[in-house]
Amino acid sequence: MPRQHAVAWIAPADATDEANVLGAANATASRLELVIVETIRGRENASEAVAAARRHGTLIIPALEACLPGLANGADLIEAARRDNWRVLILDIGADSAAWSGTLVVDQFRELAAATGADVEFPVPPAKMLRRVSGVRGQEFFRASGFIDTGVYLAAVREVGGSVTEPGCAILEWGAGCGRMTRHLIAAAPDARITAVDIDTDALDWLRTNIPIHEVIATGIDPPLPFADQSFDVAIVHSVFTHLDSDAQDAWLTELARVARPDGTVLISTHGQAALRWHVEHPLVPMAGAIGAALPSLGFFFWRGEGWEEDFHDGYHTAFHEPSYIREHWAQWFEVLDVKPGALRGRQDLTVLRPLTI
Ligand SMILES: C[S@@+](CC[C@H](N)C(=O)[O-])C[C@H]1O[C@@H](n2cnc3c(N)ncnc32)[C@H](O)[C@@H]1O
Numbered sequence: 001m002p003r004q005h006a007v008a009w010i011a012p013a014d015a016t017d018e019a020n021v022l023g024a025a026n027a028t029a030s031r032l033e034l035v036i037v038e039t040i041r042g043r044e045n046a047s048e049a050v051a052a053a054r055r056h057g058t059l060i061i062p063a064l065e066a067c068l069p070g071l072a073n074g075a076d077l078i079e080a081a082r083r084d085n086w087r088v089l090i091l092d093i094g095a096d097s098a099a100w101s102g103t104l105v106v107d108q109f110r111e112l113a114a115a116t117g118a119d120v121e122f123p124v125p126p127a128k129m130l131r132r133v134s135g136v137r138g139q140e141f142f143r144a145s146g147f148i149d150t151g152v153y154l155a156a157v158r159e160v161g162g163s164v165t166e167p168g169c170a171i172l173e174w175g176a177g178c179g180r181m182t183r184h185l186i187a188a189a190p191d192a193r194i195t196a197v198d199i200d201t202d203a204l205d206w207l208r209t210n211i212p213i214h215e216v217i218a219t220g221i222d223p224p225l226p227f228a229d230q231s232f233d234v235a236i237v238h239s240v241f242t243h244l245d246s247d248a249q250d251a252w253l254t255e256l257a258r259v260a261r262p263d264g265t266v267l268i269s270t271h272g273q274a275a276l277r278w279h280v281e282h283p284l285v286p287m288a289g290a291i292g293a294a295l296p297s298l299g300f301f302f303w304r305g306e307g308w309e310e311d312f313h314d315g316y317h318t319a320f321h322e323p324s325y326i327r328e329h330w331a332q333w334f335e336v337l338d339v340k341p342g343a344l345r346g347r348q349d350l351t352v353l354r355p356l357t358i
Pocket residue numbers: 132133134174175176177178179180181197198199200203219220221222237238239240316
């Protein structure tokens with residue numbers, strides 16, 4: 001088969017970054033049997049990059065926000081590639097204009113770009129922390145995605161009759177990282193008592209110094225949490241059960257059921273079918289399509305092939321859940337009030353739980 005040509009467009013912040021972004025572009029090119037014939041550098045060279053993509057067929061962008069300011073511009077670029085019949089692969093957000101992931105990212109970026117209210121007054125963490133919580137280095141993505149996700153969680157609390165606006169309402173954010181959602185929780189529930197916990201002490205130090213939150217506590221990889229039974233009205237967990245194996249998940253479900261009040265609401269995000277498809281199609285993620293096909297019969301699948309242990313701990317990888325598995329398996333600890341496929345920007349599912357009172 002003749003090899004296809006591609007162009008890489010990079011805009012690194014420094015020399016180390018340049019090696020990383022070029023490395024990512026080359027890894028993708030070789031995985032997809034593309035040959036990079038031209039490298040375009042610099043944010044200011046958008047039209048040159050697009051012209052080269054028209055000539056050669058494919059444009060690879062390792063880090064979108066570094067190249068192209070404005071989330072809506074990212075969506076426009078994918079749509080332009082589709083219209084003019086060239087292909088754009090945006091690696092940090094996993095978009096391939098020639099695949100379904102391109103549509104998902106266009107929808108997501110339009111939603112993010114339209115999110116008014118995402119600018120709260122707090123500072124944004126440094127790039128290496130952003131990467132750990134959102135997989136991308138962009139500040140715009142960090143701000144807008146945290147705002148939208150927080151809104152989805154709070155709407156789900158209201159839907160089941162809960163509230164976070166009562167003075168003293170106790171909210172636990174388990175696996176808060178550097179506060180991508182915490183900053184918006186504080187803005188939405190100023191009278192609540194918010195406790196953020198994580199195992200990442202760097203992220204928590206940053207949070208403690210930069211965000212006026214009631215309590216920030218470093219916890220262990222395994223339970224228990226340092227809280228009495230029935231301490232919280234609402235527990236928010238975003239993108240943590242998406243990374244733990246089934247033993248860890250069961251242990252943490254037990255623990256979250258213990259610390260939540262009997263009439264409280266526990267909200268947990270998971271990777272369902274949409275996330276699975278995105279992983280299979282991601283230009284940089286070497287996940288076989290056969291894994292995706294197996295999930296409906298397995299119910300739960302833990303995939304160790306992405307290298308996350310370099311950034312987190314040995315047991316931190318990528319988990320996928322079928323809603324039917326959640327409804328059945330999690331019913332040991334909770335009444336499963338709702339499972340909302342793709343509720344979080346089309347990517348993660350959201351499950352709404354109430355602890356069982358035995
Ligand atoms: C993908 S990040 C999500 C962070 C945050 N919830 C958000 O949505 O931006 C996953 C987070 O889970 C944390 N984490 C992983 N295992 C954990 C554990 N056993 N206990 C608490 N936090 C954990 C990581 O340190 C990281 O901050």
